[in-house]
Amino acid sequence: MEFRFLPKKGIAIFVTGLLKEFKVYGPVKKDGFLVYGEIASPSDLNLLHTPTPLSPKQYLFPPRETLLKFRNNNSENKTSIEPVTEAHDQVLFGIHPCDIHAIRLLDRVFAYGTPDSNYLKRRDKTLIIGIDCIPDKHCFCRSVNTMTVESGFDLFINDIGAGFVIEIGTQRGKELLSKYSKTRKATIREISKIAYFKKKKMESFVASLNAEASTLPLIYSGSYNSPVWEKIGKICYGCGSCNLVCPTCYCFDVRDDINLNTAETERYRVWDGCLLEDFAKVAGGHNFRKTRAERLRHRFNRKFQYQVDKFGGLFCVGCGRCSRTCLVNINIVEVTNELIEESNKDRG
Amino acid sequence: MNSLKSQTKTEVEQKKEGDKRITSTSQPLNLSSSVFDISSPYISRLARIDGVARLTEKERLFKIAIEDNKSLGHSPGQFIMLSIPGYGEAPISISSPPSKKNTFEICVRAVGNLTNALHRLTKGDRLWIRGPYGKPFPVEEIKGKDLLFIAGGIGLVPMRSLIKTVLNTRLTFGKINLLYGVKNPDEILFKDEMSQWEGSGNISIQITIDKPHPEWKGHTGVVTTLMPPLKIDETKTSAIVVGPPIMYKYVIMSLGDKRISGHDIYVSLERRMKCGLGKCGHCQINSVYVCQEGPVFRLSDIRYLREAI
Numbered sequence: 001m002e003f004r005f006l007p008k009k010g011i012a013i014f015v016t017g018l019l020k021e022f023k024v025y026g027p028v029k030k031d032g033f034l035v036y037g038e039i040a041s042p043s044d045l046n047l048l049h050t051p052t053p054l055s056p057k058q059y060l061f062p063p064r065e066t067l068l069k070f071r072n073n074n075s076e077n078k079t080s081i082e083p084v085t086e087a088h089d090q091v092l093f094g095i096h097p098c099d100i101h102a103i104r105l106l107d108r109v110f111a112y113g114t115p116d117s118n119y120l121k122r123r124d125k126t127l128i129i130g131i132d133c134i135p136d137k138h139c140f141c142r143s144v145n146t147m148t149v150e151s152g153f154d155l156f157i158n159d160i161g162a163g164f165v166i167e168i169g170t171q172r173g174k175e176l177l178s179k180y181s182k183t184r185k186a187t188i189r190e191i192s193k194i195a196y197f198k199k200k201k202m203e204s205f206v207a208s209l210n211a212e213a214s215t216l217p218l219i220y221s222g223s224y225n226s227p228v229w230e231k232i233g234k235i236c237y238g239c240g241s242c243n244l245v246c247p248t249c250y251c252f253d254v255r256d257d258i259n260l261n262t263a264e265t266e267r268y269r270v271w272d273g274c275l276l277e278d279f280a281k282v283a284g285g286h287n288f289r290k291t292r293a294e295r296l297r298h299r300f301n302r303k304f305q306y307q308v309d310k311f312g313g314l315f316c317v318g319c320g321r322c323s324r325t326c327l328v329n330i331n332i333v334e335v336t337n338e339l340i341e342e343s344n345k346d347r348g
Numbered sequence: 349m350n351s352l353k354s355q356t357k358t359e360v361e362q363k364k365e366g367d368k369r370i371t372s373t374s375q376p377l378n379l380s381s382s383v384f385d386i387s388s389p390y391i392s393r394l395a396r397i398d399g400v401a402r403l404t405e406k407e408r409l410f411k412i413a414i415e416d417n418k419s420l421g422h423s424p425g426q427f428i429m430l431s432i433p434g435y436g437e438a439p440i441s442i443s444s445p446p447s448k449k450n451t452f453e454i455c456v457r458a459v460g461n462l463t464n465a466l467h468r469l470t471k472g473d474r475l476w477i478r479g480p481y482g483k484p485f486p487v488e489e490i491k492g493k494d495l496l497f498i499a500g501g502i503g504l505v506p507m508r509s510l511i512k513t514v515l516n517t518r519l520t521f522g523k524i525n526l527l528y529g530v531k532n533p534d535e536i537l538f539k540d541e542m543s544q545w546e547g548s549g550n551i552s553i554q555i556t557i558d559k560p561h562p563e564w565k566g567h568t569g570v571v572t573t574l575m576p577p578l579k580i581d582e583t584k585t586s587a588i589v590v591g592p593p594i595m596y597k598y599v600i601m602s603l604g605d606k607r608i609s610g611h612d613i614y615v616s617l618e619r620r621m622k623c624g625l626g627k628c629g630h631c632q633i634n635s636v637y638v639c640q641e642g643p644v645f646r647l648s649d650i651r652y653l654r655e656a657i
Contacts, residue, residue, distance in 0.1 A: 251629030
C-alpha cells in the first residue's frame with residue numbers, strides 16, 4: 001500500500017487538473033442538501049464527510065438511460081435498430097466507503113451471466129476517488145463490515161486535520177495524482193493518524209446491529225413468518241423511496257418513447273422499485289407480492305439473504321439512507337435488531 | 349551482471365504492475381480490456397408476421413419468420429422477448445416445436461398495450477424478437493415415461509411446443525394424457541389440432557369447463573376433478589403442469605394423491621419480466637430469477653422456495 005501526503009490547499013489544484021480531462025461529480029450543496037452533482041470548479045465541492053441522502057449510483061446506473069434506438073424509414077420501407085451507450089470519462093470524487101462497497105456489488109451484478117454493456121462501458125470510463133467520512137445516527141457500516149475499504153477505488157483520501165493522506169488504489173489513480181498535484185511520501189506518523197481517526201470513527205456510531213454480519217442471512221431466512229413484516233407493512237406507504245436512495249437497489253423497468261412522426265423510437269430503462277405495487281404484477285392481473293408487508297419482506301431479504309445467495313456478500317452496505325429517507329420512519333437497524341431478537345428467543 | 353540484474357528487476361516490476369492492474373477491483377471484474385467488445389444484450393432480430401389465425405375472441409396464433417433466415421434455435425418451454433417499437437417489449441412463450449426453419453409460432457392473448465398492438469398486425473408486418481431465453485422442459489429426461497399433461501387456460505400455449513415435440517417422436521414415450529381446463533367453451537384453444545392429435549390415437553385428451561354452460565355437453569368442474577378416475581402408474585409417469593397461479597397448488601395436491609413424486613413433476617411459472625437477463629429484478633422469487641433458472645422448474649427444486657407456488 002502506498003500513501004502520499006497532500007497539503008489541504010493542494011486539493012483544489014488537483015481537482016482543477018481533473019476537470020481538464022474528466023467530468024467530475026462530487027458532494028455539493030443543493031437546496032440545503034448535500035448531494036452528488038457535477039462540479040465546474042473545486043470550490044463547488046463540499047467535502048463535509050457527512051452522509052448524502054442520495055447515493056452516487058446514478059453516475060454508473062442512471063435513473064433514465066437509453067438502451068436502443070429503432071428507426072423507421074417509412075418512404076423506403078426500411079427499419080433499423082441501434083444500441084446506445086451514454087458513457088464519458090468521469091471521476092466520482094469524494095465517495096464514502098459504503099458506496100465504494102456498493103459499487104463493487106453493482107459491478108458483480110451487471111457483469112455476471114449476460115454482461116450489461118451499458119453499465120460496464122460506463123464503469124470502465126469511471127475513476128473513483130474515495131474519502132473517509134463521519135457517521136450520523138443512521139450509519140451502521142461498522143455492523144456490516146463496510147466501514148473501511150481496501151480496494152475498489154483509484155485513490156482514497158484520508159483527512160488527518162493537517163492535510164490529506166492519499167492511499168493509492170490503482171496505477172491510473174497514481175498517475176493522475178502525480179500529474180495534477182505535488183504530493184510527497186506520507187510519513188509513518190501521518191499514516192498512523194489514519195488509524196487514530198478510524199478508531200475515533202468507530203467509537204462514534206449510534207446505530208448498530210446486535211449480531212455478527214455473517215449470521216444475518218441465516219437470521220433473515222428464519223424470519224419469513226415474523227410478525228415484524230405485518231407490523232411495518234401496516235405503516236409503509238409503498239412509495240419506493242428506500243429503493244430510490246439505496247446504493248445497491250438496481251431493479252429497472254424498460255419502456256419505449258416514440259416520436260410524433262413515428263420515425264424513431266427510443267427504448268430506455270428507468271429505475272424501478274420492488275416496494276411499488278405493480279412491481280411483480282403480470283399481464284393477467286395477478287400480483288405475486290400484493291401486500292406491502294410482502295414487498296417489504298422481499299426488499300429486506302434482498303439485502304440480507306437473497307442476493308447474498310446469488311452473489312456473496314451482504315447487499316446492505318450500512319449507509320442508513322433507507323432509514324433516513326423513510327416517510328414513516330421504518331428503520332432498517334431497528335427492524336433487523338427485532339429479527340435478531342426473535343431469532344435469539346427461538347433458539348432459547 | 350549489472351545489466352542482467354536491472355533487467356530482471358524491470359521484469360519483476362512490470363509483473364507487479366500487471367498484477368496490480370488485474371487485482372484492481374476498481375475495474376469491473378477484469379473485463380476492462382474486452383469491455384468494448386460486449387454488444388448490447390437488448391439488440392433484437394427483425395422478424396415478420398407470416399400468418400395470423402384467430403383462435404378465440406382474445407387469442408391469436410402468429411406464425412413469425414425471422415428476417416435473417418436463421419432458425420430461432422429454441423427448445424420447448426423457452427420464451428422470447430418480443431417488441432413492437434413504441435409499444436414496448438414483453439416475454440412471450442414459444443408455442444411451436446423446435447424447427448430448423450426460420451419460423452416459429454406464438455399464441456398471444458390481448459391483455460395489454462403490446463399484445464393489443466400485436467393483435468392489430470397482419471401478415472407482412474414487422475416486429476422484433478430476441479432470445480430464446482430460459483430453461484426448457486427436459487425432453488431427454490422424460491423419454492420412455494408416461495406423460496400426464498395438465499393445462500389451465502393459456503397454459504396450453506407453452507405446453508403445445510412440448511406436446512408437438514413429443515408427438516413427433518411418439519414411440520419414445522409411453523401413455524400420454526392431456527387434462528385441459530378452461531373457464532368457458534369458447535376459450536378452448538387449438539380445438540382442431542387437439543382432435544387431430546386425439547384422432548391418431550396418440551394421446552388421450554379430456555377437457556373440462558369450470559362452471560356449467562348451456563352449450564357444453566362435456567365434463568364440468570375445475571381441472572383437478574378429472575384426476576381421481578385417471579389410472580396412473582406413478583413409477584413411470586412424469587407430469588407437466590402449466591396454468592394460472594391458483595391452479596398449481598390444487599393440481600400439485602392431486603398429483604400427490606396419485607403418488608407422483610415432486611421429482612417427476614414439472615411446472616412453468618409466469619412472472620413479470622423486463623430484461624430476460626437476470627438483472628431487472630421483476631421475475632425474482634427469493635434468490636431465484638425465473639428468466640434464468642426457469643420458467644420451467646422441477647417441482648422438487650422449488651417446493652421449499654417460498655412464493656414460487
